[in-house]
Amino acid sequence: MDTRPIGIFDSGVGGLTVAKQVIKAIPNEDTIYFGDTARVPYGTKSKETVTEFSRQIMRFLISKNVKAVVIACNTVSSNSYHELRAEFDIPIIEVVGPGVESCLEITKTNRVGIIGTSATIASGAYEKRLKAARPGIRVFQKPCPLFVSLAEEGFTENDIAKLTVKTYLTELKEKNIDSLILGCTHYPMLKKTIGEFMGESVKIVDPAVETAHKMKDCLRENNMTGNETEGKHIFYCSDDCGQFNLICKANLGIDYPVHKESAEKY
């Protein structure tokens, strides 16, 4: 039995959608979440900067004695996973692989779409892995940088959200895809508006659920399963805790303690 906590991190609050699924899938494990709200967003920044910020957060989580880490951020998963895995000697689960696997199970026509931040789309991570797993697949991509700001502003179903969804996704809709990967942890907040625009023939793939199951399997395989009682959950963010606390409560339904911590010194 390994009672050490699982680390989960994201550039900000988006990864809470993943944390929620992790807590649901393995409720007996302790978790420590870090959201880098002082430096959010990552998706408009360079691979080098994203990797350096992620490295600092990994060091912080390891200082908290985590046994494994979930990268709950598509930008980090797409740009920095290989570097982090090479540098840190603990199991790391990211979100791109699970998203790819879900999509491959769902698609019938092998015409799939991917939306994400500029950094995620520029990395080509989803496309490469889909094509490696199924060479004949047709992949259509579109960066949607404004979706993160819309989600953070709470503009998820109003006219601005609908017009922005239409502006970004019209060209994907015309490609007759049958599944669409939400390649950014903020995007599930716009799921309803995206789904209504794309229509019922397009299945929306949110990698969070599959990612949580991947961590469950990982703990089993490494003989790392933990507590038999209910897990404890601690949240850290690098900017003001009040706003984070509100969003955390709205997403997870529980008023967890939130602490402020800067990753820069790690």
Added chain:
Amino acid sequence: MDTRPIGIFDSGVGGLTVAKQVIKAIPNEDTIYFGDTARVPYGTKSKETVTEFSRQIMRFLISKNVKAVVIACNTVSSNSYHELRAEFDIPIIEVVGPGVESCLEITKTNRVGIIGTSATIASGAYEKRLKAARPGIRVFQKPCPLFVSLAEEGFTENDIAKLTVKTYLTELKEKNIDSLILGCTHYPMLKKTIGEFMGESVKIVDPAVETAHKMKDCLRENNMTGNETEGKHIFYCSDDCGQFNLICKANLGIDYPVHKESAEKY
């Protein structure tokens, strides 16, 4: 004669609109610009975080031997100016004062509007200074957090920009203001769309020009005027230089050298 450079800083590229005016107003002075593109934006973050980031940048600029500093960012000017002035022993010019002075000269009805980031509006800096200078003035404020993302995405005149302007500014328009302060250095990029929505009766106030003149006066008063030949201009940013270089060239019309520097270590 004091040939040391002037420091100018912003959370990212928005302050280039101010740098342009400074270079125009005092073309013989050398300048050093720092844009914190790795941690942009500041306007959605807490006063404490904004002040700490600004402190690091001040230390960086001072390490480069600057004689005075322009805070080319409304969020920093509104939230951190007094702290910085108390901590650093060189002249510091910020953007709120010049914006207030311009507005007071322009308004005839004493009904004025202010738009800015959430942090700038929450600080109340513009409102306090307007009311201190002219007690009877009526001030109407509105945070427009999405404008920064729109400007960075290049959505400045399309339907999304128009709808967002309408959504944020309808309540200000109904207040019958006769002048509107653009309290964020990104917002001049949306000036045309904002101006068209507000109508000809509303004068748009951009504090950049007045800020540059303030620095010119400051150098004279402190016997700090510099070179008699054309000034040199160096730019630093904390994320990828390529993107910054493109925007810098688009704003200033010259292909200045851009160097990468992290403020965190200062």
